[in-house]
């Protein structure tokens with residue numbers, strides 16, 4: 001059975017935390033606990049899910065703020081890409097898999113917003129962090145950002161099956177989730193004809 005994904009609003013910056021779990025084995029991964037560690041724990045307890053891993057899409061504080069509380073409460077291991085300056089228990093690289101009960105998440109390295117940004121992909125869904133939002137994309141003007149890398153990462157996301165559901169790191173769009181197909185039709189950052197026009201739109 002496919003992984004179940006619970007989207008949890010977190011904090012004043014319209015973040016989303018996620019609980020991703022195997023409905024058969026009741027093993028889960030908490031992704032970007034943000035400011036909602038208690039809500040993630042409650043969502044897991046309600047479903048009798050054991051959180052084995054806390055994973056971050058990238059190292060920004062608004063995504064990692066709940067890591068310590070969640071790790072302490074669960075004994076889980078921390079998974080993240082080391083390029084964002086952290087020292088996780090499980091350093092992630094492109095193509096790695098994180099087992100979640102009977103299923104798994106595949107790590108897609110999607111740098112640009114930060115050097116260590118990743119997207120977690122499973123059958124029919126992608127958790128895109130601050131790389132891709134509903135009708136928007138992540139900022140590329142921050143310390144560590146690289147607009148060329150962000151363009152390349154978005155091309156990788158565009159190649160996912162169109163029915164893939166997009167679970168973003170913030171609620172910045174007209175609805176909390178989307179699909180790759182809908183984003184291909186409506187997201188101005190994905191509709192850019194070439195790299196040059198993307199850079200102009202993103203940094204202009």
Ligand SMILES: [Fe+2]
Pocket residue numbers: 058060113130
């Ligand atoms: Fe961010």
